[in-house]
Amino acid sequence: MFATGAATALLSEAGWRVVLRVATQGIGDAADKLSASCELLGIDEWGWLGTKDRWIDDGGASGPRTLAAADPSDLAAAVEQAITETRPQLVLTVGRDGLTGHPDHIAVSRAVQQQKIHALGARLRAQDVQVGYELMEQLLPGEKVGSGLVTGCTLPLREIGKAPESQRRQALDQYYAGLGTTDIPELLTTYGRRGDSLLLRAIFDVSGWDTDRFEVLSSSGSDVPSFP
Numbered sequence: 001m002f003a004t005g006a007a008t009a010l011l012s013e014a015g016w017r018v019v020l021r022v023a024t025q026g027i028g029d030a031a032d033k034l035s036a037s038c039e040l041l042g043i044d045e046w047g048w049l050g051t052k053d054r055w056i057d058d059g060g061a062s063g064p065r066t067l068a069a070a071d072p073s074d075l076a077a078a079v080e081q082a083i084t085e086t087r088p089q090l091v092l093t094v095g096r097d098g099l100t101g102h103p104d105h106i107a108v109s110r111a112v113q114q115q116k117i118h119a120l121g122a123r124l125r126a127q128d129v130q131v132g133y134e135l136m137e138q139l140l141p142g143e144k145v146g147s148g149l150v151t152g153c154t155l156p157l158r159e160i161g162k163a164p165e166s167q168r169r170q171a172l173d174q175y176y177a178g179l180g181t182t183d184i185p186e187l188l189t190t191y192g193r194r195g196d197s198l199l200l201r202a203i204f205d206v207s208g209w210d211t212d213r214f215e216v217l218s219s220s221g222s223d224v225p226s227f228p
Helices: 005-013 030-041 072-086 103-113 126-139 165-173 196-207
Strands: 019-022 045-048 091-094 119-122 158-161 211-218
Touching: 005 030, 005 158, 005 165, 005 211, 019 072, 030 045, 030 165, 072 103, 091 103, 091 211, 103 119, 103 211, 126 196
Parallel strands: 019 045, 091 119
Antiparallel strands: 119 211, 158 211
């Protein structure tokens, strides 16, 4: 939801049919939370890339069942199959840096880059990342926030916006109450994690919740579809 939430909501509002494919299995009631978020963002359908338990997210440790450890050709084949089944005009995913440097995200981005499809990868601006770090240092002096892999870029990026920011904030609330809507100083009293999710929350408070920014990952060679 951090990567493409604004673009997803905006495209849905413009009449696009939006389909989500999830590559790694979550834990507990993650699927229920995802379903609630999808409804808020206007996602018409979601399902698994491959099967539910084919790949797992182990927190970036790159264990044997993660996307990062998978055979790249197997992952590319799964992405190609999903594209064949859904026949999208456009694929939105994370950029070449995985948005946060997460090895699984980078693996997915690379698999999408191999496809003959219009594909955009979400990126952060380096200037916004820096201000996000500065905000966290003010609020949590001396504490490390984030993995250290979130850097952003200075490339010219394509913007898709402006979407109602309330949808995106409420979608994040489905994963943890207040993650999207509670002011950060108050959120810190209940949210004990100090990972990339908290850093991204700060970055989007700085850069805006209503717009997503993308780099071009691949093209089909035909006309690029028009966006809102």
